Every structure is written in C-alpha cells, then in structure tokens.
Amino acid sequence: MSGGKKDRALDMMTLVGGIGGTGAICVAHVVEGGYMSQLLQPGAFLIVFIGTLMCVVLQFSGADMRVALNDSLELLMPQVVDLEATVEQIMELAKLARRKGMVAIDREVQGLDDPFLKQAMGMAADGIEPKALRESLERRKDTLSHEAHLAGHYWTALGGFAPTIGVLGAVLGLMHVMAHLDDPNKLGAGIAVAFVATVYGVGGANLLFLPMGGKLAMRADNRMKRLEVIIEGTCSIASGENPMITEQKLNAFLHSHGGAEKGADGGGGKGAEAAA
Numbered sequence: 327m328s329g330g331k332k333d334r335a336l337d338m339m340t341l342v343g344g345i346g347g348t349g350a351i352c353v354a355h356v357v358e359g360g361y362m363s364q365l366l367q368p369g370a371f372l373i374v375f376i377g378t379l380m381c382v383v384l385q386f387s388g389a390d391m392r393v394a395l396n397d398s399l400e401l402l403m404p405q406v407v408d409l410e411a412t413v414e415q416i417m418e419l420a421k422l423a424r425r426k427g428m429v430a431i432d433r434e435v436q437g438l439d440d441p442f443l444k445q446a447m448g449m450a451a452d453g454i455e456p457k458a459l460r461e462s463l464e465r466r467k468d469t470l471s472h473e474a475h476l477a478g479h480y481w482t483a484l485g486g487f488a489p490t491i492g493v494l495g496a497v498l499g500l501m502h503v504m505a506h507l508d509d510p511n512k513l514g515a516g517i518a519v520a521f522v523a524t525v526y527g528v529g530g531a532n533l534l535f536l537p538m539g540g541k542l543a544m545r546a547d548n549r550m551k552r553l554e555v556i557i558e559g560t561c562s563i564a565s566g567e568n569p570m571i572t573e574q575k576l577n578a579f580l581h582s583h584g585g586a587e588k589g590a591d592g593g594g595g596k597g598a599e600a601a602a
Contacts, residue, residue: 340401340541347533370523373495374488374530381487382480390476397477400545401538407552412443413576416559419447420569428453431563442466443556450564459564463557467550474546482539485531492527496520555579 352362386394423431432451438444446463454462499520503513555576562572 335404335406337402337404340538343537344534348529351529351533364518365522365525367519367522369519370495370499370526373498373519374491374523374526377491377494378484378488378527378530381491382483385483386480391480393473394476394480397474397542398481398538400477400542404545407549409552409555409580412552412555413559413573413580415440415443416556416563416576417569417573420559420563420572423563424569442470442553443560446556446560447563450560454564456561456564460557460561463553463560467553467557470553471546471550474549475543478539478541478543478546480539481535481542485535485539488527488531488535490527492524492530495523495527499523551579 352365355365356362383391419431419434422434428451431447435444435447435451438447445466446459449459449462497520499517502519503517506513558579559572559576562575
C-alpha cells in the first residue's frame with residue numbers, strides 16, 4: 327500500500343533565490359563603481375554573523391538546535407509529500423473496514439510504513455472511542471508540530487537578530503573611526519567595517535535568513551496538514567461512517583490545499599519524522 331511520502335527532491339528555487347538575490351546586490355555594487363573587496367571585511371563578518379549565531383545559541387537549547395539544523399536540509403532537499411496519495415491510502419482502509427470490519431484493518435496496519443498512520447489506525451482497530459481517539463491524535467500532532475516548526479523558528483530568529491547586530495557593528499566601527507581621527511590611514515578601515523557590518527546584517531536577514539525561515543515554516547504547515555488528513559480519516563473510519571462521507575471530508579483538504587502536495591512545498595524532516 328503506497329504512502330504519501332516519497333524521496334527527497336532538489337528544490338532549485340532555494341538556490342535561485344538565495345544566489346540570485348545576493349548576486350544582484352553584489353553586481354549592482356560593482357556596476358556603481360564599487361569593488362568586491364570592499365564587501366569582504368573580516369571584522370564585520372565576525373561581529374555580525376558570529377554575534378548573530380551566538381544570540382541564537384543563547385535562545386535555543388542544544389536539543390532544539392540539533393533538530394532545527396537537521397530539518398534545515400528541507401531548504402535544499404525536501405521530502406515530497408503527496409496529500410492525494412495519503413487520501414487514497416486512507417480510502418482503501420475505509421473501504422476495507424466497511425467490507426470486512428475493523429479486524430481486517432488491524433491486520434492491514436501491520437504492513438503500513440507510515441508511523442503516524444500506523445499508530446492512528448492501530449488505535450482505531452483497538453476500538454478506542456472516536457472522541458478519545460481524536461484527542462489523543464491531536465495531542466500527538468501538537469508535539470510533532472512543535473518539532474516540525476523549530477527549523478523555521480531558528481532561521482527566523484537569525485533574521486531577527488542580524489540587523490540589530492549589524493547596527494552594533496556599525497557603531498563599533500564608528501567608535502574606531504572617532505578614536506583615530508588624527509590618523510587618516512586608519513579612518514578608511516573603520517568606516518568600511520561600520521558600513522559593511524550594516525550591509526551584512528540587513529542583507530543577511532532579508533536576503534537569506536527570513537526567507538529561509540518562512541519557507542521552512544510553510545513546509546512544516548504542509549506536513550501538519552497531512553496529519554490532519556490522517557486524523558480526520560481515521561476518526562471517520564472509527565465512527566463507522568460511510569466511505570463516501572469519509573472521501574468527501576478528505577477531498578475538502580485537497581481542495582483547500584491546492585490538491586496533491588508535491589515538490590518543494592511538502593517537505594518533512596527529522597522534527598516531523600513520525601509525521602511521515
């Protein structure tokens with residue numbers, strides 16, 4: 327029985343957006359008469375990127391950071407999740423339960439390779455009351471949702487801190503300039519650090535960190551949508567509803583979500599490993 331999760335697929339949009347946006351800024355700088363060497367300031371890099379990273383280290387626990395970094399693979403190689411295939415799989419189980427009863431579901435569950443669906447259908451086959459079944463599965467989904475959204479929160483946090491740290495770098499650079507007004511040879515380096523730090527902070531946040539966080543958050547939402555489909559279908563089967571009613575309920579998720587979730591929008595990472 328096929329599932330709704332497939333192999334990973336390269337998301338070219340992440341590469342195009344990240345490289346294209348950063349490249350456009352650099353090309354514009356050169357076109358206006360600047361030099362790439364002006365944007366390469368080790369001092370500004372240390373202040374902004376290392377300082378921003380340390381802010382996030384302070385905010386997140388070690389365990390949460392590990393989950394977030396593992397799930398960040400979704401930016402380039404998201405797992406393909408197909409909502410339509412998930413609906414088809416649930417409908418096969420619904421029709422089987424209608425024909426042969428929940429005992430047949432219990433046997434079929436053993437062959438499922440989807441942990442969340444396997445757990446949900448197993449609980450339904452055990453005769454758990456639909457209301458209690460829904461409450462239990464919703465709690466499990468909430469736990470998975472927290473883990474699935476960690477990567478998005480991580481990159482969004484980087485995007486939130488980076489501009490402020492960039493301003494801090496600018497202030498430090500200007501302090502360096504003011505301390506050496508009597509030495510013109512040191513003024514250029516200080517001013518460069520000041521302005522480049524701001525470029526690093528604002529550019530890094532808006533060209534990379536915030537878009538990455540937003541993309542990961544949307545993919546986490548898509549994975550959670552799939553769990554909602556499983557919960558609704560399982561509770562419908564446990565309630566003994568006609569498979570036609572079950573199909574109508576599940577198709578509503580497809581219509582509201584643009585049909586099957588394919589490609590880069592349906593990723594799944596370690597944080598939602600059980601969700602797949």
